[in-house]
Amino acid sequence: MSDRLTHECGLAFVRLRKPLHYYQEQYGDAAWGLRKTYLLMQKQYNRGQDGAGLGVVKFDMPAGDQFLLRVRSDKNNAIERIFDAITEDTEQLRDAITPETEIDAKRSCSFLGEAYLGHLRYGTHAGNSMAMCHPFMRKSNVASRNIALAGNFNMTNSSELFKKLVEYGLDPAGDNDTQVILEKISYFLNDEHERLIKEHKLIDGRERAKTVSAALDIPRLLKKAAQYWDGGYVFASLIGNGDAFICRDPAGIRPAFIYIDDEVIACASERGALANVFNVDPDDIQQVAPGHVVVIKRDGTIQDAEFTTPIETRQCTFERIYFSRGNDPLIYNQRKRLGANLAPRVMKVLGEDIDRSFFSYIPNTAETCFLGLLEAVGGALRSLEADVIWNKIRDGSVTRTDLTKLNHTRVKAELIAHKDQRLRTFITHDAARRDLVTHIYDITRGLIEKDDTLVVVDDSIVRGTTLRESIITSLSQLNPKRIAVVSSAPPIMYPDCYGIDMSQIGKFIAFEAAVELTKERDNESLFADIARQCEEQAKLPVSEMKNVVKELYEQFSLKEISCKIADLVRPKGLGWSGQLDIIYQDVDGLRAAMPEYTGDWYFTGDYPTPGGNAVVNRAYLHWYNGDESKRAY
Numbered sequence: 001m002s003d004r005l006t007h008e009c010g011l012a013f014v015r016l017r018k019p020l021h022y023y024q025e026q027y028g029d030a031a032w033g034l035r036k037t038y039l040l041m042q043k044q045y046n047r048g049q050d051g052a053g054l055g056v057v058k059f060d061m062p063a064g065d066q067f068l069l070r071v072r073s074d075k076n077n078a079i080e081r082i083f084d085a086i087t088e089d090t091e092q093l094r095d096a097i098t099p100e101t102e103i104d105a106k107r108s109c110s111f112l113g114e115a116y117l118g119h120l121r122y123g124t125h126a127g128n129s130m131a132m133c134h135p136f137m138r139k140s141n142v143a144s145r146n147i148a149l150a151g152n153f154n155m156t157n158s159s160e161l162f163k164k165l166v167e168y169g170l171d172p173a174g175d176n177d178t179q180v181i182l183e184k185i186s187y188f189l190n191d192e193h194e195r196l197i198k199e200h201k202l203i204d205g206r207e208r209a210k211t212v213s214a215a216l217d218i219p220r221l222l223k224k225a226a227q228y229w230d231g232g233y234v235f236a237s238l239i240g241n242g243d244a245f246i247c248r249d250p251a252g253i254r255p256a257f258i259y260i261d262d263e264v265i266a267c268a269s270e271r272g273a274l275a276n277v278f279n280v281d282p283d284d285i286q287q288v289a290p291g292h293v294v295v296i297k298r299d300g301t302i303q304d305a306e307f308t309t310p311i312e313t314r315q316c317t318f319e320r321i322y323f324s325r326g327n328d329p330l331i332y333n334q335r336k337r338l339g340a341n342l343a344p345r346v347m348k349v350l351g352e353d354i355d356r357s358f359f360s361y362i363p364n365t366a367e368t369c370f371l372g373l374l375e376a377v378g379g380a381l382r383s384l385e386a387d388v389i390w391n392k393i394r395d396g397s398v399t400r401t402d403l404t405k406l407n408h409t410r411v412k413a414e415l416i417a418h419k420d421q422r423l424r425t426f427i428t429h430d431a432a433r434r435d436l437v438t439h440i441y442d443i444t445r446g447l448i449e450k451d452d453t454l455v456v457v458d459d460s461i462v463r464g465t466t467l468r469e470s471i472i473t474s475l476s477q478l479n480p481k482r483i484a485v486v487s488s489a490p491p492i493m494y495p496d497c498y499g500i501d502m503s504q505i506g507k508f509i510a511f512e513a514a515v516e517l518t519k520e521r522d523n524e525s526l527f528a529d530i531a532r533q534c535e536e537q538a539k540l541p542v543s544e545m546k547n548v549v550k551e552l553y554e555q556f557s558l559k560e561i562s563c564k565i566a567d568l569v570r571p572k573g574l575g576w577s578g579q580l581d582i583i584y585q586d587v588d589g590l591r592a593a594m595p596e597y598t599g600d601w602y603f604t605g606d607y608p609t610p611g612g613n614a615v616v617n618r619a620y621l622h623w624y625n626g627d628e629s630k631r632a633y
Helices: 020-027 032-043 078-086 102-108 158-167 177-199 205-215 218-225 271-277 317-323 329-356 364-395 400-407 430-437 465-476 509-520 525-537 558-569 587-593 610-624
Strands: 010-016 051-057 068-073 115-121 136-138 147-155 231-239 244-248 257-260 264-268 292-296 302-306 357-361 417-419 441-443 453-458 482-487 579-584
Touching (some): 032 078, 032 115, 115 147, 115 231, 147 177, 177 205, 177 218, 177 231, 218 292, 257 271, 317 329, 329 364, 329 453, 329 482, 329 579, 329 587, 357 364, 364 400, 364 453, 417 465, 453 465, 465 558, 509 525, 525 610, 558 579
Parallel strands (some): 453 482
Antiparallel strands (some): 010 115, 010 264, 051 068, 051 115, 231 244, 257 264, 292 302, 417 441
């Protein structure tokens, strides 16, 4: 993705199923669970570089000892900073741990415990301070009322949820959606305690506390807490008594994969991370079902229960296109199919220029799609050449030269651009910054001639700023006849509000193109008409709202949008006079590549929850009123 998006946080959950001394005997490492959590976080580093956090629960600690701890960092290399700090004392575990010495070992090693919750953060509107890093915590002097919560989500209606808390009589310390969700779960966790205390009123003191702790009905309390939730989410939580749970939104928007064996229960945002860390077949890893909560009680029992009514499954396609690492075999093959499905479109646009075309990709995340495109275009070219030879065979005119040509028919591919990973555009002065941006990519000169076409694959084109400010300028220095930028994803037309920071509709290059095309058709009255409809929609219950912004895009074909985007991303004053094409995947090609992943609302405007329609209409009004600094959700 040439435009950086903040998005998709990462979760890493590890719950040991054996005593600590088992792992020392089996693996020579009592901190085995801690190190597995570290590896899960490192394997998902792509999901969050703005901060990291880790929580731990230590079982059976005597009164007066800590049992729920947390560490967070918002510094560069946050994962390393966290684990450098907390693993120093684990290196002191020289003596073998026995059942009798486990408590002493946990006292001497702050983060030696039985349940871990790690989080990687990509900041959105709430900022990047350490206070915004997960896990968030709610503390109490009753172990089973303590809770640590981390998630990968956005709520479309966090302001409404905040008002609900106030109606409960609470005074929440913050109104960001993580804090709101924590407060709501904590409220009903306390409510569950009060219910159980009344139920066991004949038992006193410590015995009642143990009875209540063991009897906590997490699906019950979560079912109450989840009323009015609207968003895409995965939450994982540690409770101070040793209970833990993982829950997923009813549409399955956000991913949650879980692995269970005799030694461990582990959950992560990416299946590939679990497969590699625990060295297991990906097929041994399951998804948390949409609308379900997986509860792991302190005694080790596992419960999978529905806490909210599942709706139509709409798993996020951007997970497969870009966000998740491509070492998951399913994602790898889906990305290759995205490339293959682009082949007919690319060949149609290039026409006869296909014979003098060089294929490349930018950035690295587009490599797998690039490989799929190469295979498909190469196969198509060989098939066309074979048809020519077959016709010559039938009329007796085939020559050895014809057969040699077929043998040498292949797509030409080169590594044209290299991203300078160390170059940071830290200068804010516009002219100086533009100069730096143009040098983010180094190009390989001498490979392309003036009559050649350069085809460059990108995974998606969101805002077009990097194309305009850097990539096109860099590639034009090779002076090809033509440049075609190919996107494995369709154009992003609508805001996302379920975990990706794409809420400002006016910044999408596809929206900019639709606006310009509307003006060219002298249909600018449509802008006011859509705004009026958005205002009328705002008066309706959220469940009755519709996405009226679709009317803007329904005027144009994908080809028209693509051609206008090519005009918009072409830098002004560019010395190169060659042809520039933008070729997008269409929605049919996307769906064919990943039929089980139908979360395509940013391309189609078909939102999975009612709150999405409210967000897109609100985002349009912010653009229309010239104030996109306001958050649309």
